[in-house]
Amino acid sequence: MQAVTQTPYSPPGGLEHAVRGLEGTSLVAMTIRDIAREAGVSTATVSRALRGLPNVDPTTRHHVMKVAERMDYVISPTASRLATGRTQAIAVITPFISRWYFATVLSGAERVFHEADFDLLLFDTGEPSEPHRVPPHRRLRHKADGFLVLSLDPESQDVVGLFDLDLPVVLVGTTTRRAVTTMVDDVAGARMATQHLVDLGHRDIAIISGRVLPSPFTPDVDRYDGFLGALANAGITPDPDFLTFGSFTVRGGDQAMERLLALPRRPTAVFAISDEMAFGAMRAMRRHGLTPGRDISIVGYDGHELADLLDLTTVVQPVEELGVRGAQLMLERLLDPSLPVRQIIFPIELKVRGSTGPPLRRA
Amino acid sequence: MQAVTQTPYSPPGGLEHAVRGLEGTSLVAMTIRDIAREAGVSTATVSRALRGLPNVDPTTRHHVMKVAERMDYVISPTASRLATGRTQAIAVITPFISRWYFATVLSGAERVFHEADFDLLLFDTGEPSEPHRVPPHRRLRHKADGFLVLSLDPESQDVVGLFDLDLPVVLVGTTTRRAVTTMVDDVAGARMATQHLVDLGHRDIAIISGRVLPSPFTPDVDRYDGFLGALANAGITPDPDFLTFGSFTVRGGDQAMERLLALPRRPTAVFAISDEMAFGAMRAMRRHGLTPGRDISIVGYDGHELADLLDLTTVVQPVEELGVRGAQLMLERLLDPSLPVRQIIFPIELKVRGSTGPPLRRA
DNA sequence: TTGTACGCGTTATCAC
């Protein structure tokens, strides 16, 4: 895509003016000493008054707050950090920020942290395989009071490294009982989805997973487990050709489906471990003139807000809720770091729609 | 949704153990002095060596780096901030993190900042109307070296307040020539979308906008402008009933369409100013047994990755690109704050699909 | 209830 650069624009006293309005008034580095002097008290009193600590005369406090407000003074968080050792920030570590699931979890967590007056440091893990990448625990050292980690394997180096920092770590969307987590039972969810296909009569069932196993992402591992479990339960031997990967993206799901459709023996049903990959698969099917639920069945995972419109059968999980609750667990542990490890497990539900049906009888 | 709390789990020497592996070694607050002592040099030299400054003997530097690595030492960013006055962080200010457009822009910007070793502070504006909300420029004071602002009105108090902080501000997705921005011509885009409907023969054209005007979001303002422009151009008087709002969400678009369908005289075509609202509108139409492009035409805006699958006519903009370029502009200005105001304008394109067609002849 | 003074871990300025 070609971008066009415009020549600078000299505003006729518009924004450029409005924007510089307060210039020269108070932008010159206000410190706590300035406020102390102006209010006729010590810096200690200013500090106490502004932070709402007890043992401050109401009159004094009121006065100090007035002065601070008038001079538009805000405590330097940096200096506070250095003095207290706390950052008032939480790092959220996630793969694929732009995927619906992660953006939605993030949104829920952000609201909670924001309300609690914590800053949110966003960290995308990027490609875990990249050679010179700096692991999150190195990059985030001394930058946050806790880590909210989405969908990463608790045993991976990245996560273990975070635990070593000795700060609260909360995992979201990870099927483990060994750490603080908010999660759904991904293995059970995948089993449910696959069982649904089996119940409809399918035996040639393919899966579109995310990353090649062993993957650093738990959904890959757990949902594949559930998939295999349901197959085994039905006495079906998994076909190696039916294991594909779609990087959790629409386009990836599309390409994975293309590969499946190119097989000499096509599957009659497909389980995509994310709704977005399922959407991609549906797109590929449509290109080939195939109708989901009639020619080939497809079931997704997430409960994407568009699954309804696209008539996709899917395993619905409370996505935003996972983020909200995860953030709350974080705040809780910030107050009392000695809280025991625990898990909040949310229920999931298979929502059956038109994208799944009995297998087409072979000609 | 009801959550189930599990009782704590005592791992049999699993993660809990692996996780505490390094305990007792070096977790006790390493400072630059410890490294200096261990390396037999001054703190000044350690600082210089580790930051790659010139005027350090290569041998000394190598030695210091070895020691630092061995002791797993990382400079305290907090102390650096206090000493330098720089934070090495950029705040990204956005409404609606979980919407596809914003998550995608964010994703692009994150990658750029991450690679440049800047932290990303995520700030969701939330409901601008909330009474006790703290404006971004107050909450983010002294916390970032610059602000990347998505889709907010440059003249709004929030944005003006940020400019007053006298740090680089880059706007993304805002049609203005008064500040540093990456943008598309939203007015032209909306005009293009509406003109397309007019060209097909529609005259009863509704719009699903985001927030009630005057909205703090520029897409609302600019795209409505373009819409009105195209109507005026065709000699069509806008019907007040045809102006609806969908909060930029799928559900909101759905509800807006419901209101339109409840009108005594229905529109024959609808322009939704975001694809997600268009999707919602399509959902409502389907519930009513209506087919997009035949019974009612609908055109969206964004170029959502699912517009293709849903056969939605839409105005395609380079979303991730806007974020990437915006972040780059930010870094550029960090190096040279005196750079002149400029705009990067990206081209847009109307992608015609099946959701638009000629109006149904009235019975 | 309030004030004094030291420490938090760096960077930067100056000598050497």
Add this chain to the structure above:
DNA sequence: GTGATAACGCGTACAA
């Protein structure tokens, strides 16, 4: 090329 040391702006004993 290297070292000593004064900021940076706040929190917090401790004393008053």
